[in-house]
Amino acid sequence: MAVQSASPLFLRESEIRRGVELLYFGYSHLYRGIDEGLARQGLGRAHHRALYFIARRPDMTVSDLLRILGITKQSLGRVLNELSDRGLVESRTGREDRRQRLLRLTPEGATLEAELFEALRSKLSSAYAEAGQGSVAGFWTVLENLIAPDERARVADLQR
Amino acid sequence: MAVQSASPLFLRESEIRRGVELLYFGYSHLYRGIDEGLARQGLGRAHHRALYFIARRPDMTVSDLLRILGITKQSLGRVLNELSDRGLVESRTGREDRRQRLLRLTPEGATLEAELFEALRSKLSSAYAEAGQGSVAGFWTVLENLIAPDERARVADLQR
DNA sequence: CTATATACGTCAACATGGCTGTCCAATCCG
DNA sequence: CGGATTGGACAGCCATGTTGACGTATATAG
Numbered sequence: 001m002a003v004q005s006a007s008p009l010f011l012r013e014s015e016i017r018r019g020v021e022l023l024y025f026g027y028s029h030l031y032r033g034i035d036e037g038l039a040r041q042g043l044g045r046a047h048h049r050a051l052y053f054i055a056r057r058p059d060m061t062v063s064d065l066l067r068i069l070g071i072t073k074q075s076l077g078r079v080l081n082e083l084s085d086r087g088l089v090e091s092r093t094g095r096e097d098r099r100q101r102l103l104r105l106t107p108e109g110a111t112l113e114a115e116l117f118e119a120l121r122s123k124l125s126s127a128y129a130e131a132g133q134g135s136v137a138g139f140w141t142v143l144e145n146l147i148a149p150d151e152r153a154r155v156a157d158l159q160r
Numbered sequence: 161m162a163v164q165s166a167s168p169l170f171l172r173e174s175e176i177r178r179g180v181e182l183l184y185f186g187y188s189h190l191y192r193g194i195d196e197g198l199a200r201q202g203l204g205r206a207h208h209r210a211l212y213f214i215a216r217r218p219d220m221t222v223s224d225l226l227r228i229l230g231i232t233k234q235s236l237g238r239v240l241n242e243l244s245d246r247g248l249v250e251s252r253t254g255r256e257d258r259r260q261r262l263l264r265l266t267p268e269g270a271t272l273e274a275e276l277f278e279a280l281r282s283k284l285s286s287a288y289a290e291a292g293q294g295s296v297a298g299f300w301t302v303l304e305n306l307i308a309p310d311e312r313a314r315v316a317d318l319q320r
Numbered sequence: 321c322t323a324t325a326t327a328c329g330t331c332a333a334c335a336t337g338g339c340t341g342t343c344c345a346a347t348c349c350g
Numbered sequence: 351c352g353g354a355t356t357g358g359a360c361a362g363c364c365a366t367g368t369t370g371a372c373g374t375a376t377a378t379a380g
Contacts, residue, residue: 015288015296016281017216018319020190022303024209025315027187028230029307030180044365056177062328070188075367077329099327099376121176127305128175131298136175138291138298143182145287147189155185159178206337222357235338237358259347259356326377335368348355
């Protein structure tokens with residue numbers, strides 16, 4: 001076996017590990033700033049995820065949010081109760097189907113979400129700017145292909 | 161205000177939200193398969209991260225691993241104890257500095273890590289293949305720029 | 321109208337994996 | 351020698367996920 005041979009297998013593994021590591025550290029870095037803002041409100045990342053998607057799709061139903069987050073009803077229930085206790089989220093009964101609860105941010109919730117989003121925005125937009133538009137397109141393409149086909153529709157649906 | 165105007169601000173926010181969402185769902189999907197293999201051993205993601213980096217850099221010291229993972233000594237201690245109880249990781253005393261413990265996978269640990277890596281590899285490599293080489297380069301570039309400058313050196317150091 | 325399915329909420333118990341604070345032993349180095 | 355560093359350990363707490371079991375309101379099919 002050749003020492004450090006540039007075999008396809010070796011190259012492939014190295015490329016994969018690079019992707020794994022960049023995703024891990026990039027993801028970690030993106031959320032590092034958020035945690036501080038959340039802690040000031042006594043909230044955690046789970047609350048942020050709910051706030052984020054409710055901001056993104058006002059009047060989303062509970063079950064839609066459950067499907068997006070991929071957690072159990074009980075876990076989400078706790079989070080939504082805490083958010084509504086703090087007056088950040090409110091829900092109204094659905095007009096067509098009165099079993100549904102349509103979720104919305106209150107003005108206070110919208111303000112908090114905007115503040116947290118700003119932390120994400122500043123980090124991602126400077127990464128976009130330094131990388132250039134072509135790289136951003138590649139970044140999106142790889143990630144889209146990483147998502148399971150059956151989930152892709154749900155994710156794409158979020159962007160209009 | 162024009163309906164759906166292509167204002168720079170609107171475009172920027174939409175591009176940022178797209179990145180946030182793709183990162184979240186892509187990252188989630190990448191690790192979904194891993195959890196099952198880990199559960200069979202009674203291990204969690206925290207164990208996998210330790211296994212992964214020890215595999216990547218054999219003879220890494222405990223404090224190097226702490227810096228990479230960004231967790232506390234106590235949290236890592238629990239994980240390392242569980243891994244060494246199961247015979248997956250072993251440590252030897254450093255040659256130069258005898259206070260250091262150099263971490264290594266046992267053959268069993270290496271086998272498990274390889275099996276878990278295979279799950280990552282199959283998902284990421286098919287995303288790479290579908291996206292194409294140009295997109296992969298962009299994917300790497302954006303993520304590298306997303307990592308804080310002071311962390312970049314540590315991450316780059318992992319890839320040789 | 322009745323039966324069944326769905327959407328949502330809730331109680332209880334438990335696991336994982338972070339955290340803080342504190343203390344200690346071995347070792348290195350000036 | 352004495353202070354700094356590396357690593358390990360004990361105790362307790364918190365956030366956020368899990369299962370399982372139930373209950374209520376509403377929709378919908380037969």
